[in-house]
Every structure is written in structure tokens, then in C-alpha cells.
Amino acid sequence: xxxxxxxxxxxxxxxxxxxxxxxxxxxxxxxxxxxxxxxxxxxxxxxxxxxxxxxxxxxxxxxxxxxxxxxxxxxxxxxxxxxxxxxxxxxxxxxxxxxxxxxxxxxxxxxxxxxxxxx
Amino acid sequence: xxxxxxxxxxxxxxxxxxxxxxxxxxxxxxxxxxxxxxxxxxxxxxxxxxxxxxxxxxxxxxxxxxxxxxxxxxxxxxxxxxxxxxxxxxxxxxxxxxxxxxxxxxxxxxxxxxxxxxxxxxxxxxxxxxxxxxxxxxxxxxxxxxxxxxxxxxxxxxxxxxxxxxxxxxxxxxxxxxxxxxxxxxxxxxxxxxxxxxxxxxxxxxxxxxxxxxxxxxxxxxxxxxxxxxxxxxxxxxxxxxxxxxxxxxxxxxxxxxxxxxxxxxxxxxxxxxxxxxxxxxxxxxxxxxxxxxxxxxxxxxxxxxxxxxxxxxxxxxxxxxxxxxxxxxxxxxxxxxxxxxxxxxxxxxxxxxxxxxxxxxxxxxxxxxxxxxxxxxxxxxxxxxxxxxxxxxxxxxxxxxxxxxxxxxxxxxxxxxxxxxxxxxxxxxxxxxxxxxxxxxxxxxxxxxxxxxxxxxxxxxxxxxxxxxxxxxxxxxxxxxxxxxxxxxxxxxxxxxxxxxxxxxxxxxxxxxxxxxxxxxxxxxxxxxxxxxxxxxxxxxxxxxxxxxxxxxxxxxxxxxxxxxxxxxxxxxxxxxxxxxxxxxxxxxxxxxxxxxxxxxxxxxxxxxxxxxxxxxxxxxxxxxxxxxxxxxxxxxxxxxxxxxxxxxxxxxxxxxxxxxxxxxxxxxxxxxxxxxxxxxxxxxxxxxxxxxxxxxxxxxxxxxxxxxxxxxxxxxxxxxxxxxxxxxxxxxxxxxxxxxxxxxxxxxxxxxxxxxxxxxxxxxxxxxxxxxxxxxxxxxxxxxxxxxxxxxxxxxxxxxxxxxxxxxxxxxxxxxxxxxxxxxxxxxxxxxxxxxxxxxxxxxxxxxxxxxxxxxxxxxxxxxxxxxxxxxxxxxxx
Numbered sequence: 001x002x003x004x005x006x007x008x009x010x011x012x013x014x015x016x017x018x019x020x021x022x023x024x025x026x027x028x029x030x031x032x033x034x035x036x037x038x039x040x041x042x043x044x045x046x047x048x049x050x051x052x053x054x055x056x057x058x059x060x061x062x063x064x065x066x067x068x069x070x071x072x073x074x075x076x077x078x079x080x081x082x083x084x085x086x087x088x089x090x091x092x093x094x095x096x097x098x099x100x101x102x103x104x105x106x107x108x109x110x111x112x113x114x115x116x117x118x119x
Numbered sequence: 120x121x122x123x124x125x126x127x128x129x130x131x132x133x134x135x136x137x138x139x140x141x142x143x144x145x146x147x148x149x150x151x152x153x154x155x156x157x158x159x160x161x162x163x164x165x166x167x168x169x170x171x172x173x174x175x176x177x178x179x180x181x182x183x184x185x186x187x188x189x190x191x192x193x194x195x196x197x198x199x200x201x202x203x204x205x206x207x208x209x210x211x212x213x214x215x216x217x218x219x220x221x222x223x224x225x226x227x228x229x230x231x232x233x234x235x236x237x238x239x240x241x242x243x244x245x246x247x248x249x250x251x252x253x254x255x256x257x258x259x260x261x262x263x264x265x266x267x268x269x270x271x272x273x274x275x276x277x278x279x280x281x282x283x284x285x286x287x288x289x290x291x292x293x294x295x296x297x298x299x300x301x302x303x304x305x306x307x308x309x310x311x312x313x314x315x316x317x318x319x320x321x322x323x324x325x326x327x328x329x330x331x332x333x334x335x336x337x338x339x340x341x342x343x344x345x346x347x348x349x350x351x352x353x354x355x356x357x358x359x360x361x362x363x364x365x366x367x368x369x370x371x372x373x374x375x376x377x378x379x380x381x382x383x384x385x386x387x388x389x390x391x392x393x394x395x396x397x398x399x400x401x402x403x404x405x406x407x408x409x410x411x412x413x414x415x416x417x418x419x420x421x422x423x424x425x426x427x428x429x430x431x432x433x434x435x436x437x438x439x440x441x442x443x444x445x446x447x448x449x450x451x452x453x454x455x456x457x458x459x460x461x462x463x464x465x466x467x468x469x470x471x472x473x474x475x476x477x478x479x480x481x482x483x484x485x486x487x488x489x490x491x492x493x494x495x496x497x498x499x500x501x502x503x504x505x506x507x508x509x510x511x512x513x514x515x516x517x518x519x520x521x522x523x524x525x526x527x528x529x530x531x532x533x534x535x536x537x538x539x540x541x542x543x544x545x546x547x548x549x550x551x552x553x554x555x556x557x558x559x560x561x562x563x564x565x566x567x568x569x570x571x572x573x574x575x576x577x578x579x580x581x582x583x584x585x586x587x588x589x590x591x592x593x594x595x596x597x598x599x600x601x602x603x604x605x606x607x608x609x610x611x612x613x614x615x616x617x618x619x620x621x622x623x624x625x626x627x628x629x630x631x632x633x634x635x636x637x638x639x640x641x642x643x644x645x646x647x648x649x650x651x652x653x654x655x656x657x658x659x660x661x662x663x664x665x666x667x668x669x670x671x672x673x674x675x676x677x678x679x680x681x682x683x684x685x686x687x688x689x690x691x692x693x694x695x696x697x698x699x700x701x702x703x704x705x706x707x708x709x710x711x712x713x714x715x716x717x718x719x720x721x722x723x724x725x726x727x728x729x730x731x732x733x734x735x736x737x738x739x740x741x742x743x744x745x746x747x748x749x750x751x752x753x754x755x756x757x758x759x760x761x762x763x764x765x766x767x768x769x770x771x772x773x774x775x776x777x778x779x780x781x782x783x784x785x786x787x788x789x790x791x792x793x794x795x796x797x798x799x800x801x802x803x804x805x806x807x808x809x810x811x812x813x814x815x816x817x818x819x820x821x822x823x824x825x826x827x828x829x830x831x832x833x834x835x836x837x838x839x840x841x842x843x844x845x846x847x848x849x850x851x852x853x854x855x856x857x858x859x860x861x862x863x864x865x866x867x868x869x870x871x872x873x874x875x876x877x878x879x880x881x882x883x884x885x886x887x888x889x890x891x892x893x894x895x896x897x898x899x900x901x902x903x904x905x906x907x908x909x910x911x912x913x914x915x916x917x918x919x920x921x922x923x924x925x926x927x928x929x930x931x932x933x934x935x936x937x938x939x940x941x942x943x944x945x946x947x948x949x950x951x952x953x954x955x956x957x958x959x960x961x962x963x964x965x966x967x968x969x970x971x972x973x974x975x976x977x978x979x980x981x982x983x984x985x986x987x988x989x990x991x992x993x994x995x996x997x998x999x
Contacts, residue, residue: 063176080133
């Protein structure tokens with residue numbers, strides 16, 4: 001699914017970053033740094049998103065109308081841009097999740113065929 | 120769903136926030152602040168790159184496309200700079216084509232298409248009476264004819280009339296001068312729909328013999344000679360003997376029918392009040408305009424006028440019968456004004472279009488040759504995944520660059536071209552006066568450039584996926600396919616064909632010009648100075664005028680170098696059309712049935728006129744000072760009259776008289792001399808039917824034109840002659856001194872300009888065509904190096920190869936000339952349907968053009984041919 005890089009982390013599969021961002025924001029707004037940290041933490045440090053890809057992706061999602069931003073003070077008392085899901089973004093997350101599970105399912109069948117499916 | 124696009128500060132803030140939070144977290148975890156900062160920055164990576172890609176998200180797509188295209192353009196520029204010679208040729212060729220077209224189009228637009236300033240100008244008509252039977256295009260109208268039309272025609276709301284006279288104007292400018300003036304009825308300006316810029320125009324109150332004399336100044340005269348002086352209004356001036364008041368300045372408008380300086384009402388012209396003007400149906404000197412009635416159309420006016428006119432002709436058989444088939448024509452004023460320039464401009468337009476076609480096919484040739492050379496490069500790009508679209512885009516960028524540069528240069532060239540063409544067209548239509556370059560030239564230039572760029576981008580063949588291009592890919596060498604070769608030759612042949620048409624036409628014009636310039640006029644043109652000395656302003660009696668003239672000629676005769684002085688009424692060629700022509704008859708002559716009496720020009724001259732102008736007397740004597748009023752009436756006739764009416768050669772001492780009603784009772788005059796034929800109307804002399812009479816027997820003081828023959832420099836006499844005349848008669852205008860040679864050159868100027876402009880086009884075409892042929896052969900030779908190598912290797916002599924390439928050039932040229940000749944014939948046939956008097960060139964220009972083109976093509980193929988014959992066999996065989 002992802003190849004291992006030198007420091008033992010996995011590189012993101014093409015096209016999955018958007019879905020991961022939407023998913024991370026499901027439980028409330030976060031700033032960019034927070035999103036990166038969340039993906040890293042929730043993947044047990046296996047996935048690390050480069051800021052160089054994260055921020056353009058965030059802006060792309062805003063441009064498509066799936067996210068909105070607002071300026072707020074962070075926990076560190078810093079001014080930061082907080083991203084939040086829009087209703088359209090929530091719908092998109094559902095769609096992407098569906099597609100992802102179908103894909104995982106399909107690839108899983110090929111890679112690990114269940115013994116009884118053999119004819 | 121347009122969101123606010125974040126600006127650059129917003130993005131910086133966001134990144135700064137990210138770093139601050141990241142540093143804070145590290146410090147909270149216990150890291151050293153400086154190390155935390157470094158680690159955060161390292162983790163973030165390239166800040167600028169990230170920021171740029173964030174901005175990139177928000178950039179509209181078309182900017183990306185534009186940037187991509189700009190990249191293509193830069194690439195194209197670099198690759199063009201590697202082939203500077205070819206690029207420069209293309210740009211210059213296109214510039215010539217585009218410049219010529221833009222210039223001609225803008226002149227055509229303003230002369231033929233722009234509406235007149237006159238109010239409702241499309242309701243304005245010009246009415247013309249002509250007698251095609253005797254070859255008179257425009258006879259104008261007499262007052263009784265105009266009165267008849269006015270009282271009977273209903274489809275024309277009102278008529279305006281205009282006649283041209285010459286006045287000596289006193290009081291308007293420091294010196295009294297003769298000016299051309301219009302004399303108009305009170306309705307004229309209303310009919311023409313013109314407005315004043317100052318004061319008022321002539322209106323219905325100025326009509327009739329009891330009105331006060333008023334004059335309107337035309338705009339150009341007011342703006343130039345009077346330097347826009349507003350105080351001119353109310354000024355009292357004298358027009359000849361009559362007083363008049365300046366009442367207004369006319370708005371800038373097309374001066375038609377004549378470019379006059381002032382326009383006055385009828386009362387200022389004694390001639391217009393006389394019985395001859397008012398009652399003689401044949402005394403025609405008035406132009407007629409009309410404004411259509413509200414519900415009338417041009418067709419209904421034509422229908423009504425032809426009925427009315429037929430009735431008038433029936434009622435006055437003595438005037439209209441048997442005199443060259445009188446006809447009435449109605450045209451829109453706009454068409455009437457631009458008609459003479461129409462043919463010329465359409466011909467020029469065609470020439471410009473031909474130059475454009477030649478330029479385009481030449482450029483196509485060069486581009487095609489180039490694209491074959493870079494087939495290897497294109498094949499590599501195609502192999503690396505560039506689709507046909509991308510390859511076309513590359514080609515398009517290149518041709519856009521070339522055509523854009525060509526267009527810019529062309530528009531710059533258009534400026535001098537426009538003034539040249541406008542100056543040229545102004546000889547034919549007053550509308551071309553003051554044509555200048557406008558923005559339309561830019562649009563035309565840009566449009567032509569786009570058209571040619573698109574065409575050019577689609578000329579070359581792309582390396583296709585089907586055709587195995589492995590070879591080209593492998594060694595990047597030039598391979599020429601039969602298809603490409605055919606196309607190259609086709610373009611070259613096209614250029615030759617079109618150039619031939621232009622060259623032959625230019626040759627025809629030049630031949631005409633040469634014939635005109637070298638024709639023998641019968642005058643001694645170099646040594647005769649002609650000066651206009653119109654009758655003085657104040658009412659000088661003929662007797663005292665004669666005395667002044669005698670004294671003037673005595674004093675001029677004492678100037679050094681002066682051989683002869685004479686007086687006449689017509690400066691040859693310059694006064695063409697001003698000399699009157701009447702019917703006459705001679706003793707013992709009866710015209711054949713149904714034939715009119717013959718016409719002849721009447722020329723009042725002084726004694727020694729023939730000697731002064733170098734015209735020999737064939738028989739008899741010259742006039743003498745004794746031939747004056749009271750003495751026996753005498754005449755001298757031209758040789759053509761003598762031969763035609765006195766076939767037995769016994770003209771001397773027979774009698775001749777005018778039969779025109781203008782002369783009243785016929786007065787027979789004895790023929791005392793026969794002069795050699797001279798034609799003062801046409802630069803190429805025709806048959807001269809002329810009768811000369813002594814000025815002093817016609818009740819005139821002088822006839823207004825002084826001729827001085829001198830052994831020295833004629834122009835050195837101008838100052839002393841002016842001084843002599845002014846001493847004796849201070850008010851006397853002394854104008855337009857010129858030798859007959861210069862008068863003739865001036866009259867020939869339109870023809871010269873015509874030939875010059877056309878030769879220019881033809882020269883450009885020839886140049887382009889030669890470059891084209893040379894280019895095609897050079898390319899074909901360089902692509903066939905291997906073939907030549909093999910030929911040499913199997914025993915061909917270099918001379919044979921030379922001859923072979925030369926003959927290829929000659930074949931292209933010959934086929935081109937043949938097609939051009941055939942096409943030219945068809946074109947001429949087609950053109951004759953739209954343009955009157957299309958002439959086919961004679962044998963000499965045609966053969967000349969053909970020889971010139973074939974010769975030029977052979978010369979152009981010399982260099983490639985020499986290269987072919989010098990091919991190094993080993994090198995050539997190894998080259999692939």
C-alpha cells in the first residue's frame with residue numbers, strides 16, 4: 001500500500017491525503033500543524049505528511065468548498081488559521097470513505113484470497 | 120462560490136503561525152529554544168516553495184495556460200534566433216505584405232466606405248447630362264434646363280446648383296489673387312446638408328439679382344491662408360468688379376464639384392446675370408444636385424427624371440437633335456465623388472492582395488523547409504510523449520512570433536505607404552485628401568498576422584505515429600519526401616505566377632508612361648516660360664489693357680536673353696479643357712447628310728505666338744500688329760483643318776466662320792496662314808483642330824497668358840518680369856510661372872505615380888519570388904547531397920549537375936510564367952466585368968516580364984547549383 005522510506009515511515013498513497021484531512025477534521029476545527037500532528041499520531045507515527053503537500057492540499061479543499069477557514073488563537077496563544085468541514089465537505093468525506101473501503105476490499109481479495117473463494 | 124483569495128501576507132501569517140506552534144510544542148517538551156527553532160524549520164522544509172504552491176492553488180487556470188504559452192514563445196524565440204537569416208527573411212516578407220495591405224485597406228476604407236459629412240448623405244444625388252455620342256462625359260446644365268427640371272420633377276424635394284468661376288479677389292489676403300470660386304443658388308447649402316462653423320451660409324434670402332453680394336469661405340482656405348481668423352466674418356471684399364460681404368465659414372467637407380476657396384451667391388457674377396446665361400439653353404456651366412423627396416427612392420427619381428427629360432428633349436429639337444445623343448444620369452453623390460478613385464483603388468487592392476499571397480507562400484516555403492530540417496527534433500519530442508496538440512502549439516508559437524514581428528514592422532511601414540497611396544488617390548478623388556493612418560490599420564495588420572500565423576502553423580507535416588520515423592529519430596538528418604518537395608515547388612510556382620501578373624501590369628504602365636513622355640508635342644518646351652496674368656481686378660478697359668500689355672512686352676523684350684514674347688489664352692496641358700470649342704464651317708464646304716459641322720478649338724493669340732512657342736507655320740503668314748479691330752478679319756488654321764477641309768491644299772485666302780449661336784451673325788474670316796498641328800489639351804498629341812484669331816480683333820486687351828521665349832534660363836526671368844508688370848499695373852496678379860516642360864511633367868505626374876506605385880509592388884513581388892525560388896532549390900540541393908554524391912560517383916560530370924539544378928529553377932519559373940499568363944488573362948476577363956477599360960498589356964511588357972522572371976530564377980538557382988556540383992563524393996556517401 002505504501003512503501004517504506006529510509007526512516008521507517010510510510011509514504012502516503014497518491015490521492016489519499018484529501019481523505020485523511022477531511023477525516024481528521026471530522027471532530028472539529030484544527031489548524032494546519034494540528035492536522036499534520038493528528039495524522040501522524042493516529043497512524044502511530046507511520047504516516048508523516050510533509051507541510052509542502054499539506055498546505056496546498058488544504059487550500060485546494062477550501063477552493064473546492066469542502067473546508068472553510070477562520071483565524072483564531074491557538075492553545076499556544078498563537079494566531080493560527082483553523083480549518084473546519086463544511087456540509088459539502090462532510091458529504092465528500094462519506095463518498096471518499098465508501099470508495100476507499102471498496103478499494104481496500106477489492107485489493108485485499110486479490111492480495112489475500114480467502115481459501116473458500118477458490119474454485 | 121467565489122471565495123476571497125488569500126493574499127501573500129495571509130499565507131505568510133499562516134506559515135508563521137505553524138512554525139510558532141511547532142516551536143512552542145518542542146520547547147514545552149523540553150528542547151532548547153534555539154534547537155527547537157531549527158528543528159521546526161527543518162521539519163517544515165522549503166518555506167518559499169510551499170507558499171508558492173499554496174498560491175498556485177488559487178491561481179486561475181488561464182494564467183497557467185498563458186504561462187505555458189509564454190514558455191513556448193520563449194522556446195520559439197530561442198530556436199528562431201538560431202536561424203536568424205531565415206527568420207529575418209520571413210519577417211521582412213510578411214511586413215511588406217501586411218504593410219501594403221493595411222495601407223491600401225485604410226485608404227479604401229476612408230475613400231470608398233466612409234460616409235460624407237453632409238446631413239442624410241444617402242438622400243443626396245448628383246445629376247449629370249452627358250452626350251456619349253460625342254464623347255462628353257459631363258456636359259453640365261444650362262439655366263433653362265435647370266428651370267425646366269425644377270418646375271416638373273416632384274421626386275426631388277429641392278435642387279441645388281453650383282458653377283465654377285474664377286474671380287480676382289481683392290481685400291481678403293494682402294495681395295489680390297485669382298481664386299477659383301463657386302457661384303451657387305440660395306438652396307445649395309440646404310440641399311447639400313452642410314453647416315457653417317462660423318457665421319451663416321448662403322440661403323434663400325441671397326437669391327435673385329437684387330440681393331446683396333455675399334461670400335462663404337471654405338474651411339481649408341480659412342484654416343490655412345487666413346490662419347483661422349474669426350474676424351473675417353463681416354469683411355467687405357471685392358470679387359472682380361462686384362462688392363461682397365463675407366458671411367460665414369463652411370464646415371470641413373469634401374469639396375465637390377470643385378475645390379474652391381470661396382463660394383458666393385449668383386449676384387456676384389455679372390456673367391450669371393447676363394442674358395446668355397439665363398436664356399441660352401446650350402450655355403452649360405452649372406452642376407446640379409438634388410435632395411430626394413421624403414417618399415422617393417433613387418429608382419423612382421431615375422424613372423421620373425427620364426420621363427421628364429425625354430419630354431424636354433422632344434420640345435427643343437434644335438438643341439438636342441443629332442448632337443451626340445443627350446442623356447441624363449442620376450447617381451448618389453457619394454458614389455459620384457468616389458467613382459474615379461474606385462478603379463484605381465480596386466486595382467491597387469488586388470495588387471496588394473497578390474503581394475500578400477506571394478509573401479505568404481514564400482513564408483510557407485521557408486517554414487516548410489525549416490520544419491523538414493527539424494523533423495528529427497519533432498520526432499524526438501513525439502517519442503517523448505508530446506501529442507500532436509503540443510507539437511502544433513510549438514509550431515504555432517513560432518509562426519505567431521514571426522507573424523507578430525512581421526505585423527509590427529508592417530504597421531510601421533503602413534504609415535509611409537498610406538500617405539503615398541493617399542497622395543496618389545487624391546489625384547482621382549477629393550475624398551483621399553487628408554487620409555491618414557488610423558487604428559483600423561492596426562486591426563487589419565493584426566488580423567492578417569493571425570491569419571498567416573494559423574496558415575503557417577498548419578503547413579508542415581507532423582511526424583505521425585504510423586509513419587516509422589525511426590531513421591529520422593536515429594540520426595536527426597534531413598530527409599525529403601516527394602510530398603514535401605511537391606509542396607515546396609507548388610509554392611514557388613505560385614509566387615512566380617503571381618509575380619508575373621504584377622510585373623506584366625507594371626510593364627504595361629511603364630510602357631504607356633514612356634510613350635507619353637517621349638511623344639513629340641510640337642512645342643519647344645524647354646525655352647518657353649508661361650505665366651498667368653489674368654485680367655486685372657478693377658474694370659480696366661480693353662484698350663488700356665492692350666496698351667499696358669504692349670508696354671509690358673516692349674520692356675520684357677529688352678531683358679537679356681529674351682527672344683520672343685507672345686500672349687495667348689491657354690497654357691498647353693495646364694489649361695486643358697478651358698479652351699472653348701465650337702462648330703464652324705468654311706467656304707465651299709457642306710457636311711455630309713446627318714453629319715454636324717466640324718468642331719474646332721478657338722485660340723486668341725497675339726502676333727509672334729507661333730515663333731515664341733516654336734510652332735512652325737506651314738504656309739502663309741503670322742498675325743501682325745496691323746491685324747486689329749477695324750482691319751480685315753483674319754484667321755490662322757491648324758494643318759489638320761487645312762488637310763481635312765481643303766483636300767486640294769488651297770486653304771490660304773479662303774474664308775472660315777463660326778456657326779455657333781454664341782457668335783450671332785456669322786462673320787467670315789480670311790485664312791492667312793496654316794500652322795503645324797499642336798495639341799494643347801493632350802500630352803500625347805492627337806489630331807489638332809484649332810483656329811487661331813488675333814486677340815486684338817476680338818475686343819480683348821490681353822488673353823491672360825504670357826509666353827516668353829528665351830535663350831537662357833527661363834526661371835531667371837520670373838523676378839524681372841513680375842517687377843515690370845507690377846510697375847505698370849500694381850493690382851495685376853502674376854501667377855504660376857513654369858516652363859512648358861515642367862507644366863508637362865506636372866500633368867504627367869499621376870501617370871508617373873501610377874507606374875511608380877505599381878512598379879513598387881511588382882519589384883517587391885519579384886524580390887520575394889526570387890528569394891522563394893532560391894530557397895526552394897537551396898533546400899532541395901542540401902537534402903539531396905547523397906543523391907548528388909552517387910551521381911558523381913557513377914560518373915556524372917559536375918557541369919551536368921549544375922545544368923540539372925539550373926534547369927529545375929528554369930522549369931519552376933517557366934511553369935509559373937505560363938500559369939501566370941493564363942491566370943492573368945482570366946483575371947483580366949473577370950475584372951473587365953467590374954472595371955471599365957481593362958487593358959491587356961502589349962507583347963513587349965509580357966515578354967519582358969517573362970524574360971525577367973525566368974532570368975531572375977536562373978540567377979537565383981546559380982548558388983544552389985554551384986553547391987550541388989561541388990559535392991564531395993566521399994562526404995556525401997557517408998552523410999547518411
